[in-house]
Amino acid sequence: MTAEHPATAAVALPETQAPSDAYVPSARRLERERIRRARTRRATTVATVSTVVTGTVLVLAVLASPGWPRTRETFFSAHYAREALPKVLDGLLLNLRLLVICGAAVLALGLLLAIARTLRGPVFFPLRALATAYTDFFRGLPLVICLLLVVFGVPALRLQGVTTDPVLLGGTALVLTYSAYVSEVFRAGIESVHPSQWAAARSLGLTHRQALRHVVLPQAVRRVVPPLLNDLVSLQKDTGLVSIAGAVDAVYAAQILAGKSFNYTPYVVAGIVFVALTIPLTRFADWTTARMDRRRTQGGIA
Amino acid sequence: MSTTDAPQAVLRLESVRKTFGTSVVLRDVDLEVAPHTVTALIGSSGSGKSTLLRCANLLEEIDDGAVFLDGEEITDPRVDPDTVRRRIGVVFQAYNLFPHMTVLENITLAPRRVHGVPRDEAEDRARELLERLGLGDRAGAYPDRLSGGQQQRVAIARALAVRPRLLLLDEITAALDPELVGEVLGLVRELKEEGMTMVLATHEMGFARDVADQVCFLDGGVVLERGTPAEVFGAPRQERTRRFLSRLVEAGRL
Ligand SMILES: Nc1ncnc2c1ncn2[C@@H]1O[C@H](COP(=O)(O)OP(=O)(O)OP(=O)(O)O)[C@@H](O)[C@H]1O
Ligand SMILES: [Mg+2]
Numbered sequence: 305m306t307a308e309h310p311a312t313a314a315v316a317l318p319e320t321q322a323p324s325d326a327y328v329p330s331a332r333r334l335e336r337e338r339i340r341r342a343r344t345r346r347a348t349t350v351a352t353v354s355t356v357v358t359g360t361v362l363v364l365a366v367l368a369s370p371g372w373p374r375t376r377e378t379f380f381s382a383h384y385a386r387e388a389l390p391k392v393l394d395g396l397l398l399n400l401r402l403l404v405i406c407g408a409a410v411l412a413l414g415l416l417l418a419i420a421r422t423l424r425g426p427v428f429f430p431l432r433a434l435a436t437a438y439t440d441f442f443r444g445l446p447l448v449i450c451l452l453l454v455v456f457g458v459p460a461l462r463l464q465g466v467t468t469d470p471v472l473l474g475g476t477a478l479v480l481t482y483s484a485y486v487s488e489v490f491r492a493g494i495e496s497v498h499p500s501q502w503a504a505a506r507s508l509g510l511t512h513r514q515a516l517r518h519v520v521l522p523q524a525v526r527r528v529v530p531p532l533l534n535d536l537v538s539l540q541k542d543t544g545l546v547s548i549a550g551a552v553d554a555v556y557a558a559q560i561l562a563g564k565s566f567n568y569t570p571y572v573v574a575g576i577v578f579v580a581l582t583i584p585l586t587r588f589a590d591w592t593t594a595r596m597d598r599r600r601t602q603g604g605i606a
Numbered sequence: 607m608s609t610t611d612a613p614q615a616v617l618r619l620e621s622v623r624k625t626f627g628t629s630v631v632l633r634d635v636d637l638e639v640a641p642h643t644v645t646a647l648i649g650s651s652g653s654g655k656s657t658l659l660r661c662a663n664l665l666e667e668i669d670d671g672a673v674f675l676d677g678e679e680i681t682d683p684r685v686d687p688d689t690v691r692r693r694i695g696v697v698f699q700a701y702n703l704f705p706h707m708t709v710l711e712n713i714t715l716a717p718r719r720v721h722g723v724p725r726d727e728a729e730d731r732a733r734e735l736l737e738r739l740g741l742g743d744r745a746g747a748y749p750d751r752l753s754g755g756q757q758q759r760v761a762i763a764r765a766l767a768v769r770p771r772l773l774l775l776d777e778i779t780a781a782l783d784p785e786l787v788g789e790v791l792g793l794v795r796e797l798k799e800e801g802m803t804m805v806l807a808t809h810e811m812g813f814a815r816d817v818a819d820q821v822c823f824l825d826g827g828v829v830l831e832r833g834t835p836a837e838v839f840g841a842p843r844q845e846r847t848r849r850f851l852s853r854l855v856e857a858g859r860l
Contacts (some may be wrong), residue, residue, distance in 0.1 A: 327623070327630075327633075329670060330621065330670050330671070332670065332671070332672060333669070333670040333671075336681075336682070336683055339682075339683050339684065340683050343683070498705060499750065500750075
């Protein structure tokens with residue numbers, strides 16, 4: 305309640321503008337806080353106890369099962385795990401490179417496609433139609449078929465100056481398919497922004513482009529962060545499919561080892577590594593969304 | 607309620623304090639709202655009228671003090687806020703209608719989902735309310751297709767549909783033309799005659815004067831002055847109230 309409203313500024317008491325007024329919490333407030341604390345403690349205790357009990361029961365059930373010794377040997381062998389880990393991590397480097405480069409390309413292309421589909425007016429009809437056809441086609445085409453066609457079909461054309469590198473071609477196929485998915489996510493986000501936001505932006509004199517850039521897209525992107533992340537995680541796992549073309553990624557590395565030793569531990573190692581990679585990504589996205597929300601609600605409400 | 611000499615207040619605020627970060631919006635607010643009366647909250651923009659209403663409905667957690675509904679302390683952390691809110695109807699300053707539902711669905715949502723009223727009954731009641739608010743033909747429309755004043759009245763109908771014990775109205779005449787203001791005024795009066803208890807925040811002093819039993823001037827985080835409209839508007843005791851009112855007179859709003 306500062307000088308934004310001239311009326312307030314004249315009337316408000318200066319000493320009420322900061323909580324430095326001589327305020328002492330009442331007994332009522334202290335009691336209330338005590339009850340809240342007690343309730344939190346109780347809830348935490350219940351959660352801890354039930355987690356420990358459930359965990360113990362699960363572990364005991366697995367360890368007591370008749371096949372456990374054999375299973376442990378075939379899937380959880382420390383020896384094979386130690387042997388597999390460096391090779392799997394080596395392969396993972398390729399997955400990570402593909403994820404970063406394809407991820408960036410997918411987001412950019414997806415956003416462009418989505419924007420192309422929101423353009424209005426007959427001038428943009430060809431662009432709109434093209435974007436629609438593209439998404440319809442690549443969203444429907446199974447990823448494996450897309451990969452096979454690109455990886456084996458493009459080199460077969462023997463075009464001058466076009467690469468035959470399996471990793472590049474595989475990456476291209478991933479981008480083709482995933483940008484179609486992601487463009488639909490972006491489009492849903494853009495359309496979910498209330499029309500009154502467009503009206504308010506345009507009425508301030510912003511062009512379509514400015515309204516999109518400054519008002520609509522920021523709101524749309526914030527809303528679609530969770531589904532986008534979902535697609536990125538999915539992309540991360542599908543980077544393994546480039547092994548079809550012969551590139552050695554983490555999954556293929558594990559497969560080679562498992563084939564040699566008839567022990568499945570390398571698969572488990574590769575699986576754990578992938579999971580370990582996704583968790584920080586998810587937490588990061590949660591953190592950014594929460595931060596954006598906090599910043600918004602701090603600004604005050606109507 | 608029992609019929610004692612001094613009927614128990616429907617809503618009572620006791621030394622309520624509410625801060626947002628470092629700004630103290632409500633410093634020490636006391637307020638008492640008797641049954642079947644209308645209380646008008648006035649005060650400059652940003653003085654905390656909306657915040658007070660949100661605290662009364664437990665949409666904001668207060669820092670200190672207490673809020674009582676029918677004598678029961680509702681700010682006790684052991685009280686379930688949902689059951690409290692079921693007894694209170696609110697019309698927000700920005701309407702907050704659900705854009706993905708028709709007018710009828712907006713109104714029948716709470717009766718059907720929260721109070722378990724059968725669909726037919728809820729819809730009958732909704733249509734009756736709409737009829738009364740002059741929106742009988744808009745039941746199937748979506749909020750975006752309505753004018754501001756129509757949305758305002760739908761929001762009122764939505765709040766009334768659950769037959770609340772207490773109605774909190776935030777700036778409900780802000781989007782209305784003078785004719786509709788008169789209509790809403792009539793509606794508030796009718797509701798009062800039917801026994802409704804209401805608290806309304808308003809910048810419309812004429813409205814406050816005509817309909818309120820009690821006027822509270824909110825300033826500097828406290829209720830600086832309270833009394834009947836005649837007392838507050840006719841003979842304000844506080845210097846700051848006088849200044850606020852004289853500025854309104856200058857602006858031709860009183
Ligand atoms: N969620 C919030 N976070 C931070 N500050 C807030 C929040 N909500 C309200 N405020 C602040 O509290 C003060 C009182 O706001 P409030 O909306 O209650 O005023 P008001 O009296 O209803 O004003 P108006 O007459 O303009 O509706 C303002 O200074 C506002 O900035
Ligand atoms: Mg307000």
